[in-house]
Each structure stands twice: as structure tokens, then as C-alpha cells.
Amino acid sequence: MASHEGKPIRVALLGCGTVGTEVVRLLTDQAADLTARVGAPVQVAGIAVRRPNKHREVPAELLTTDAEALVASDDVDVIVEVIGGIEPARTLLLSALRAGKSVVTANKALLAEHSAELFEASDASGADLYFEAAVAGAIPLLRPLRESLAGDRITRVMGIVNGTTNFILSGMDSTGASYAETLEEATRLGYAEADPTADVDGFDAASKAAILASLAFHSRVTAADVHREGIASVSAADIAAAKALGRTVKLLAICERVPIGGADDQTTADDGEGISVRVHPAMIPTSHPLASVHGAFNAVFVEADAAGEMMFYGQGAGGAPTASAVLGDLVAVARNRVHRGRGPRESAYAALPVRPMGQTPTRYHISLDVADRAGVLSQVAAVFAEHDVSIAAVRQEGRVDDASLVIVTHAATDAALRSTVDKIGGLPVVREVVSVMRVEGEEI
Template sequence: MTQTVNNGGWGEDHPIGVAVLGMGTVGTEVVRVLRENAADLRARVGAPVVLRGVAVRNLATDRGIPAELLTTDAAALVNRDDVDIVVEVIGGIEPARALIKSALNAGKSVVTANKALLADYTGELAAAAERHRADLYFEAAVAGAIPVVRPLIQSLSGDRVNRVVGIVNGTTNFILSAMDETGADYSQTLAEATRLGYAEADPTADVEGYDAAAKAAILASLAFHTRVTAADVYREGISKISAEDLETASAVDCTVKLLAICERVPAGAGEPGPEAGGKERISVRVYPALVPRRHPLAAVNGAFNAVVVEAEYAGRLMFYGQGAGGAPTASAVLGDLVMAARNKFFGGRAPGESVYAELPIAPIGDTPTRYHVNLQVADKPGVLAKVAGEFAQHEVSISTVRQEGHGSGARLVVVTHHAAESALADTVAALAEMESVTSVTSVLRLEGTEE
């Protein structure tokens, strides 16, 4: 092994061996670039980056690469002496977790795109990386090709991040964008998304918000220096969003987006605030919400993703691009791979997990949000006053009220100021019991306003 001067790393003649676990859509692109762009990668890293092997489930499938590179024994590949960096693109929890821990315990760097794993096991994996002085990179785990993880870890490390909000699931954004543009209902648009390959055969992880919640947990952990898991994230999906909801949104110059929201919120009622030595809290949630057309996220359509970061000194930053797909996700994986390889060459280390703040998670009931409430009501004198009285009774301030239609088809549309989720829930329950209210047809949160 040849040492380079003054860096403690490896010399330029020492190859850096890479093992790729999984050769699906993303893994295929990673392998292709490693083989076809070997000269460029060597120039960027300073040493040869050599593909040592690829772990797959089935050796019978033609992968388009030499058979000697393929193996079904992922554990043996990870433990080879000539492997220095492991790229995990299998997905799921096991065996990915065990393979990554094995690599880290051996001091090998790991690059992963596995958001489900990271959302629950970042602490365990980061601890293994720290103990064995290994790197753990995961830019591709959130928003595909969009570089948002590294800016939170590095570029904004001297700033205070107050809020992160984004569209981080391409499938749901495609569905909601299509509903908005065509007027089709949810089931029709989901079927089209499946036909076009945007939705999986089982779309539950996407449409019920599990995928976005895992990404929100990762973003919140990075932004607020606090360990957040998927279980900490309040989650609602889009399967109950109707064509009528999109029509209602359009009538108030809004659209509907599935948002991942991570933000600092004040200490709870009766608790001392930061100025008195108490701890502020963080709210992490995923749900469909009305977004004003003037807001930058409203213009993010199709399968694209976008993340807006609001920091104390940097102000508002927006990251936009392709959030999924083989090539975009492979781009993020390869970026991490180059960083890990450079660290091997120069003797550096990736930043470790930062959880010093240990901020408590605010329950959804304490989280203040604006609301857009649709009520089917009896069109007779005094109804509006009674409805307004219920909102006031539960300390939910009304911003605007609009009545549509007459007679048995009358509808009231109420937009609130910021109110706690629990107060709004109590209000809706009380409205549903009122004789003059036929039904509460929908309750949608309203995000992206200055009020």
C-alpha cells in the first residue's frame, strides 16, 4: 500500500474496491457508470475505482456484465478484503441492515439509498460507523437526484434551520397533479399512474404516505440535530382526496399537494419556553394540504420533487428536480460514492450523526395549522351565526367564510387562522352534531401562507 504525502490516505496506485448490493433499476445504472466512466471517476477521486462484484438474487438473468462479477452471496462479497466501499440498493430492512452493519463493523464505507432503513435505524448504523471510523452516506435516500441531505449536513451546519417543507414522493405528486389538471378522480388517476410506471402494483407505501414519512424523519433528524424515526411522524395519505377537493382548492386559487413538513414549534402549554430554559419542540408530519398557487411548491408537478429549507441566516432555499427513477437516484448514489472514495484516498471522514439538541417531538394535537372546512348546511336564518359560534367556542379563529348554493344544497366554506389540531378536531366533532349542519364534507389543512 503506497501512502500519499501529508494526507494519511491511500496512494494513487491503490485501487478502491466497490461492491454493489442489488441490481434493480438504480443498481443497474450505478454498475453501468462504474464500468463505462472508470477513467473519469479515477480522475475525480485520484485513484482507480474498481467494481469488485454485484450481489443479485438470480444468476440466471442476463445482466449485461461479466458473470464473474455476479454473486448471490452478498455477505461474502461485503466481507472480501478487496472491497472498501459497499453500495446498498436492495431496499427494505433485512438483509440490508445486517449487510450494512457488517460492512461498517469492518471499517468499510457504505453508500445507501434505503430511506425505510434509515428512518428507523440511523442511530444504530451511525454508531457503528463512528466506532469503526467508517463513512455512512445516504444522499439518495431523500428526493432522488436532488442534493438536499448534504446541504443540511454541511452547507448549513453553521446556520439554524427553522423549517423544512417539501414534496418528496413522485408518485403522489403525479396523481395529485393529474387530478388537478384533468378533473379525474383518485382511482382513475392512480390507474393511469400504474399504467405509466409511476405507481407500484401495490402503491400503499406511496399513496398512504409511508414513503414520505420515512424521508421526513431523515430530514428532521438532519435539520434539527435530533434523532427522529418514522414512528414519530404524523402521517396521512392521499387516498381520500376527491375530485371535489381539487375543485374546492381551485376555487380559492390553491392546489393540493402531499407535503412533508418538519418545523420548530413553541414549547407546549404550561411549559417554560427556550428563554426560560425550557425546550422548544419539533413537529414532523406528512399530509395532503392546500397550497396557494403563488407558492413555489404549487408549481412542482408530475413526478418531480422539491424541498424548501428555511434557515435563520440563509433565508429560504429551494431544491428542485427529479425525485425518483434509476438514473436520477444513481446520480446521488455515485456522488456519495465519489465522496467516500476521496475520503479513502485523502484520509478524510464523512460528518457523523449530530443529535446533540434532543428536541422533543410535538404531538399532532398541539401543532398549529390553518384549515379549510367544507360544510353542507341548511339554508335558513341563523345558521352562519351558529357555525361561527362553534368555532369561537373552541377558540378557532375564522379568517373567511363563503356560502355557495341555496336550499338543501347550501355549502359553507370556512378558512381559519392558525389553530391547534386538537381544537379544530373538537370543532369539527361539534359541527357534525349540529342540526343545521347536514355534513362536514371535507377538512383540509392550508399550508404556505404568511398568516
């Protein structure tokens, strides 16, 4: 077996923020270890930045503003991209892959939109494309999905993959404060960005869900395929309603196999399987392992036919954790160059269709303020029956003038559940729909 043992692996770094700086620091501090693990020294050939005069803890002589020239340089074997966003990252990485240079990226947005194109370029030249840091920071998650579970049939991936929203929901749960107040606090403490849209509206989690679904189900899934609901509409009443039921509210990224077919199906496929890929707040039991994941930590549950249930837990963001994931990939692609190996390719052979949210089976929790008189429950129950939605549990509590009615359903299509809620909201006996939230995560 031919080997390049000894010849240095030259790395171009694109971007030098928190993660990039940490990558350079680790490459320097652990140089001897990395050389031993790779079989050759791993050296920084250059660092492309937009503002070279900004203060950074990296050697100034490595900085350049000409990212294109750096990527094209004959002196570069591997590209590490930590710029983020679609352009210029996309163009730079396509050039690199087409030129046979290995790519390590932490760019979830890019992967969630353009992975097909990137993998095609990777396949054409045989260059590696690794992106462990794009999802769940330091937690080894993509490599287990792509490789460790490659002989199994994954049925479900469900996780907390965004630290900002988890921090806010944890805060609302412990203080009883409103979403707006808690977001303000999170911003003040640096847990939310000045413009929190990408996090609180679920865009960040949706990109990660698309990547997870692609790998888990061997199908191309982009961010646009992901049903996305953020946490801005989660109210203190929702949190209180969850608490009353021994549940807590989390923003979940859920990727699961769902059957195609049946009365509600509007797709053209006759039978076979589809997948549901979605991001939305949901109530989970406080006894569920995901319920005790607080603050910036991420955790992902994976279910597979033979392996059963697994959980992966760790730091989902931050310079050092993300850099750890980047370095792990960098060692892998560098080893592959030294030993003429090749990492896993795109695996999209299954091409499972993404099922619309309306056709996805979910369960709802509904909390109502109703008039306290005979027949209310029968009127409400009739609406459920009309929509073929089966009720799992009901709790009715009388008060002075009115009563509260809490209903948890069995699984039904999301469309049927939405119609049921709409119609119930219009019943004269229903004074207010206090809280409506999906329910996930049976107790294990």
C-alpha cells in the same frame, strides 16, 4: 498528510435492479473522470444479487449470491447498498461499518428506522456512512442540510418527496377525476406500483421526513415518530374546493420547529422547543413554488434563520437520477479513503422532542353544505369560538335549497381543529361536511 493515491478503491454492490445497473454503467462509462476526481481508480469488486441468472446489463463474472462473503472480503473497501428494505440490508451494512468499510446507501426505510445503530457502528470504526440518494433522488439535499447549513438554524423543511402521489394529485387537479380513477391510470402508466401502499399511504414520504428532520434539527427521528396521512381520502370535492380558493392539493412532508408549552401542551417538558414531523395532504396557494411541481419531480423548501428561504428542485426518482446521487456519495467516500478524510457524523446532540400531531399548530380549510336560513353562520361560528379557533376567512353562497359555507381558519392546535370539525359535523343545520383539509404555504 499521508495519502493512498493510486491504490484502487474496490466497491461491492449489494443489489442490482434499475439503480444498481445504472451505478455499474456510470462507473464504467466515466471511469477516467472518476479516477481523476477521486485520485484513484474506482472498481467494482462484486455484485451481490438473489437471482444471478436474471438478465442484467452487468458483467456476469462479478455476480455472487453470497452477499455476506462479499461484504467481508478483504478485497472490498466500500459497500454500495441498493437492495432496499430492512433485512438483510441492515445486518450487511452493520457488518461492513464495523469492519471499517465505507457505506453508501439509498435505503430510506433502513435509515428512517435504524440510523442510530448504523451511525454508532460508523463512529466506532471511523467508516463513512452516506445516504444522499435516500431522499429526493438526484436533488442534492442532504449534503446541503448536513453541511452547507451547518452554521445556521433551520426552522422548517417542507417538500414534495414522493413522485407517485404527486402524479396522482396533479392528475386529479387537471382532470377533476376521482382518486380511484386516477390511481388506476397511474398504475397503467407505470407511475404507481401494483401494490401502491408505500406511496399512497405516505410510508415512503414518512421515511424521508424522518431522515430530513433528523438532519435539519440534529435530533433522532424515526419513521414511527412521523404523523402520517396518505392521499386515499382526498376527494374530487377537496380538489375542487382548493381550486375555488386559488389553491391546489399536494402531499407534503413537513418538518418544523414548534414551541413547547401553553394550555394544550400535554408533554412533561416545561419549556423549550419541540419539532413537528408529518406527512399529509394540504392545500397550498397556486402561486407557491411547490404548486407548480408536477409529475415525478420533487422539490423541497428549506427555511433557516440567517439563510432565509431556499428551494431545491429536481428528479426525485428513477434509475439514473438515483444513481447520480449514489455516485456523488461514492466519490466522496472514495476521496476520503484516498486522502484519509472523514465525512460528517451523526449530529443528534439537540435531541428535540417530537410533538404529537394534536399539539401541532395547523390551519384548516372547511367546506360545508348548510341549510340556507338565518343563524347558520352564527351557530357554526360559535363552535369555532368554543374551541378557541380563530376564523381567517368565510365565504357563504346561497343556492336554491341550501348554501355552501367555506371557512379557512387561523392557526390552532390540530386537536382543537379536529374537535371543531367533529362538532360542526353534528350540527343539525350542517347537511354535509364536503371537504376538510389542512392549509400550508403562505404566498411568497
